[in-house]
Amino acid sequence: MRKFSLFLATLTVLCAVLTGCGTAVPQFIQTETDGMAAAQWHIGFGDAIISHDGLEGPFYIAGYDANREITGVLDEMRASAVWMDIGGDGILLIGVDCVGLGRDRIENIRTALSPFCLETGCVSVNVYSTHSHAGIDTLGLWGEVAKDGKNEAFMDRLTEACVTAANLAHADRKPGKLTYGYTPTDMQYDSREPIVYDNHIYQLKFTPDDGTAGIRMISYAAHAESLRGANTLLSRDFPGVMSDLLLEQTGDRMIYMPSAIGGLIMTREMTQPDGSFDAEKAAELTGQNLIQYVYQIEDTREVEPVLEIARSIFEIPMDNTVYLYYRFLGILGNETRESSESGTGYNLITELSLLKLGDIHIAMIPGELFPELVTGEYMDENCQRPAANPTAENPEALNDIAARYGVENLMILGLANDEIGYIVPPGDFMVHPETPYLTDTGKIDGENHYEETNSVGIRAAERIAQALESVLEAMYGAE
Amino acid sequence: MDPVPRRTNEKFPFRAAAYLILAAVLMTLAVCALSAVLIRSMDSFLLYAGQEDFAGIFAQLEDAELTPHGTIPFLLALLFLTIIGLLIRKIGGWSVIPAILLGILLITASLAAAVWFTDVNGIRFGTVMLSLLDMIQAGAF
Numbered sequence: 001m002r003k004f005s006l007f008l009a010t011l012t013v014l015c016a017v018l019t020g021c022g023t024a025v026p027q028f029i030q031t032e033t034d035g036m037a038a039a040q041w042h043i044g045f046g047d048a049i050i051s052h053d054g055l056e057g058p059f060y061i062a063g064y065d066a067n068r069e070i071t072g073v074l075d076e077m078r079a080s081a082v083w084m085d086i087g088g089d090g091i092l093l094i095g096v097d098c099v100g101l102g103r104d105r106i107e108n109i110r111t112a113l114s115p116f117c118l119e120t121g122c123v124s125v126n127v128y129s130t131h132s133h134a135g136i137d138t139l140g141l142w143g144e145v146a147k148d149g150k151n152e153a154f155m156d157r158l159t160e161a162c163v164t165a166a167n168l169a170h171a172d173r174k175p176g177k178l179t180y181g182y183t184p185t186d187m188q189y190d191s192r193e194p195i196v197y198d199n200h201i202y203q204l205k206f207t208p209d210d211g212t213a214g215i216r217m218i219s220y221a222a223h224a225e226s227l228r229g230a231n232t233l234l235s236r237d238f239p240g241v242m243s244d245l246l247l248e249q250t251g252d253r254m255i256y257m258p259s260a261i262g263g264l265i266m267t268r269e270m271t272q273p274d275g276s277f278d279a280e281k282a283a284e285l286t287g288q289n290l291i292q293y294v295y296q297i298e299d300t301r302e303v304e305p306v307l308e309i310a311r312s313i314f315e316i317p318m319d320n321t322v323y324l325y326y327r328f329l330g331i332l333g334n335e336t337r338e339s340s341e342s343g344t345g346y347n348l349i350t351e352l353s354l355l356k357l358g359d360i361h362i363a364m365i366p367g368e369l370f371p372e373l374v375t376g377e378y379m380d381e382n383c384q385r386p387a388a389n390p391t392a393e394n395p396e397a398l399n400d401i402a403a404r405y406g407v408e409n410l411m412i413l414g415l416a417n418d419e420i421g422y423i424v425p426p427g428d429f430m431v432h433p434e435t436p437y438l439t440d441t442g443k444i445d446g447e448n449h450y451e452e453t454n455s456v457g458i459r460a461a462e463r464i465a466q467a468l469e470s471v472l473e474a475m476y477g478a479e
Numbered sequence: 480m481d482p483v484p485r486r487t488n489e490k491f492p493f494r495a496a497a498y499l500i501l502a503a504v505l506m507t508l509a510v511c512a513l514s515a516v517l518i519r520s521m522d523s524f525l526l527y528a529g530q531e532d533f534a535g536i537f538a539q540l541e542d543a544e545l546t547p548h549g550t551i552p553f554l555l556a557l558l559f560l561t562i563i564g565l566l567i568r569k570i571g572g573w574s575v576i577p578a579i580l581l582g583i584l585l586i587t588a589s590l591a592a593a594v595w596f597t598d599v600n601g602i603r604f605g606t607v608m609l610s611l612l613d614m615i616q617a618g619a620f
Contacts, residue, residue, distance in 0.1 A: 146536045321610055328602040329539045336601045345606050435619040 026312040026474040029123050033087030039305040040087055041178045043206040045215045045253040046168025047080040048161040050096070052136060052154050052234075060142040060149040062099035063133025064229040067144050070136065074235035074280065077135050079158065080243075080255045081165035082215060083173050084357070086305040089121040091355070092169065093128070093217075094162050095255045097236040098138040100129045100419030103350060103366070104333025105138070105155065109162045116163065120170050124309045126353060126364060127162065128416040131258050133225035134235040139419060140331040148331040176208035180360055180409075181300030185293045187286070188222055189268045192447060193383045196372045197221050197265045201293050202411060204303070204357065205252075213251040218242065218294060219411055221259035221371065223266040226286040227279040238267065241287025246294070260412045262368035262422045263451060303358035310471035311353040316420065317342030319457030320437045334418070348456050350418045352467040354475060362411045363398065363468055366418030370425055370451075373461050374398045374412060379428050385446040388430035392458065395426075395465035404479050405472040420460065422451035429458045499564060503556040506589060510556075511547035514593035518545060518604065546598040552589040559585035 033039045052059055061070045077097040084091050094109070110125045117125065129138070136154055143149025182202040190197050202219040224237040236243070239256035246254045267290075270282040315337060318324065324344040326332040339347040353364040372378050376397030379387035402410040430449045432439050440448045473479070517524075519541050525534035563581050595605035 144535070148539060321614070324602060324610060325607065328599055328607045329536065330543055330600045331539070338603075344610065346602065434617045435614060438614065438619050 026310050026470045028310040028471075028474040029089075029308065031086060031089045031091065031123065031307045037087055040175050041206065041303075041305050042083075042085045042087065042090075042173045042175050043178065043215055044083040044169045044171065044173030045081070045255075046083075046165045046170070046172055047078050047253070048164035048168070050077040050079060050154070050158050050161040052151070052157070055151065055153045055157070057151065058143075059151055059154065059234075060137040061232050061234070062135055062137040062139065062142045062149075063225060064142075066142050066149070068142070068232055070234045071232040072234070074134070074233040074283075075240050075244075077132070077158075077234065077236060078240075079161040079165040080253075081162070081169035082217060082255055083122075083166070083169040084307060085121075085173070086307045089123045090170070090173075091124045091126070091307060091309055092122055092166055093126050093255070093355075094165060095257065096127065096129050096138075096158065096162065097132050097240065098129050098135040098158070099131055099133060099142075100139050100415050101127060102139060102333040103335070103418040105159070106417050109159050112159050112163050113166055116166055116170070122166075122170075124311070124353075125166075126309075126355070126417055128257065128364065128413055129419060130224050130236070130239045130256050131261065131368070131415050132235070132237045132239065133223065133229075134227050134231055134233065134237050136234065140326075146325070146329065146331075148329070150331075174208040174210060174212070176206055176210075176214075178303040178305075178357065179205050179207070179300040180303050180358075181205070181297040183293055183297045185220075185290070187267050187289060187293075189266055190371075191264045191266070192451070193385060194372055194377055194379050196263075196370075196375060196377045198259060198371060198374070198412075201290065201297070202259075203294060203297050203300075204360070205300070213253060216246065216252050216254045216294070217257060218254055219257040219259050219413065220290065221261050221265050221412075223261050223264065224256070224258065226267050226270065226283045228269065228277070228282065231279045233279075235283065238283050238286040238290060241284055242291050242294075245287060245291045249291075257362075258414045260365075260369040260371040260374050261414055262370040262424070263372070265371065303360060306356060306358050308356040308475060309353055310474040311351055312467045312470045312474070313349065313351045314463060314467045314470075315339070315347035315349055316456045316463045317459045318346045318348040319343035319459075320421075320453075320455060322437050322453070323348065323456060334420070342457065348420065350420050352464060352471060353417065354468070354471040355413075356475065360409050360411060361402065361407045362413050363402075364413045364416035365423070365464060366416060367414065367420040367423050367460070368451075369412060369414055369423045369464070370461075372425055373423060373464070374410075376400060378425055388428045388445055388447070388449065389458075390427060392426035392429060395462045398465060398468055401465060401469050402472065405476045407472065420456050421454040423460045423464055424451050424455050424458075425461055426458050495564070499557065499560055502560050503553055506556040506560070506585070507549045507553040507593075510552050510586070510589045510593040511549055511597075513590060514547060514597055515545050517590075517594055518597060518599060519543070540599060543599045544601070546601075547593060548596040548598070549593070551592040551596055555589045555592055556585060559588070 137149040140148040204217040206215040270285040335349040336346040355362040522534040522538035
């Protein structure tokens with residue numbers, strides 16, 4: 001009896017330790033060739049329309065005011081997938097033309113892709129949103145107030161489209177070369193100080209050896225909302241225009257990857273010569289102009305066939321009471337864990353991954369990152385207003401963290417594998433003193449601090465920086 | 480000679496304790512099940528109270544993932560059943576009114592505890608109610 005009790009106790013402790021370790025250690029995957037040939041890029045593209053035809057509504061349009069239904073269709077939402085391997089196991093990147101996808105939906109897509117992954121040797125499925133502000137609500141925040149605005153039948157179709165796109169991408173895979181390049185643009189606008197954003201448009205271009213159509217992964221720091229707020233027509237916005245133009249003019253397929261767009265980075269409003277605003281023409285003009293910049297990317301270099309990914313699942317203290325209410329009502333699908341370190345008593349669980357393509361590193365951030373968190377260019381004396389929370393410490397810049405591990409080319413992919421909202425620098429973080437997170441501050445310091453009302457809390461930025469450090473350490477060893 | 484051996488006061492009443500624990504467990508299971516029904520029916524109560532807007536919001540709890548936490552309801556049930564049992568032994572027989580009153584208190588307290596400590600979609604019901612109360616007092620709604 002005593003031996004059995006000892007055995008049980010040991011087993012209990014072992015399980016506790018293993019369970020605890022399982023959630024703390026980042027996962028690192030280094031893909032290799034199958035041993036038959038030298039490493040070479042094999043990349044494929046697939047896409048599928050996410051249609052709401054035949055489904056019973058309502059279908060709320062996401063991005064601006066709540067409780068507005070779509071009134072027509074400019075162009076349909078899509079799931080676009082890129083399969084990548086270097087001759088062995090592969091990694092999937094799926095972009096969805098929507099405002100955002102919660103981690104519960106990402107897990108749902110991953111589960112639906114389990115048979116595909118077993119069959120194809122896919123070791124990592126990564127899903128991001130283009131952040132289109134003219135898509136059907138996929139987060140549940142744009143229905144009637146405090147009511148889930150998602151249409152579950154449509155969300156099932158979204159998952160199905162991701163599975164279809166993934167299968168098509170794998171079937172399309174071909175050997176070829178991958179190149180990297182970028183060029184500056186003059187298209188953006190930052191609505192909140194400090195005025196900091198990356199004005200470059202980046203391109204990872206895959207050219208198959210057989211001369212058939214290529215694939216372009218375009219990264220740019222701008223909210224996909226050139227149609228602006230009055231629009232109620234369903235659309236992919238300018239990423240859709242870019243994709244269609246590129247296909248028509250070159251035959252190449254494209255995915256659009258939003259970069260660090262928090263704070264709030266968008267393309268400038270494209271007005272007509274008479275000063276009026278036509279939403280459809282604005283989206284067309286924005287897409288046309290951006291494609292012209294893409295064609296200007298000349299100085300490119302080849303990307304060595306190295307494919308690795310590291311992922312960290314971590315927690316952020318959830319101070320935002322609206323997030324608490326929405327989780328309680330089942331609108332927000334993220335897992336939470338009870339914790340005394342947050343204002344609500346709960347931490348939100350999310351993830352961050354680092355994708356390595358040659359010497360290019362793409363940090364997949366689960367939300368809308370303020371660009372100053374990447375560069376370290378925080379509020380200073382040159383700004384028109386003082387920092388709202390000067391005693392709070394801003395985390396080390398993501399570029400600086402990456403540089404400590406020898407990473408010079410850090411790209412950001414936002415809204416990846418989750419959408420936790422804005423990730424705001426703590427030094428400028430301010431909430432309403434009486435009704436925090438429910439209302440913005442009003443312009444008490446010249447800024448209404450709207451982004452804070454759609455953030456997990458003040459510690460999100462610090463936890464993102466820590467998560468990036470942990471995946472860099474998993475990939476390169478301790479610094 | 481008495482054919483049935485009497486229990487002396489020195490011996491611990493194991494059988495009575497076992498019945499007590501069993502009764503507390505059954506009571507806990509019942510209140511946890513009832514608390515789930517109450518939470519899922521919150522919209523009906525709010526409608527009855529004339530709060531249509533809030534009823535529409537809380538109707539979303541009909542499909543919620545509920546995880547009851549039975550520890551506090553169990554301890555409350557154990558406490559009240561012990562008090563009832565001791566009262567019955569002291570008075571020397573069933574005393575209807577105190578037993579009923581205590582029974583009502585027991586059920587109400589256990590049910591309230593069960594509802595309060597139930598996790599709704601991973602969030603404790605009581606935590607949300609306290610937070611909403613703060614917001615209401617701050618004039619948010």
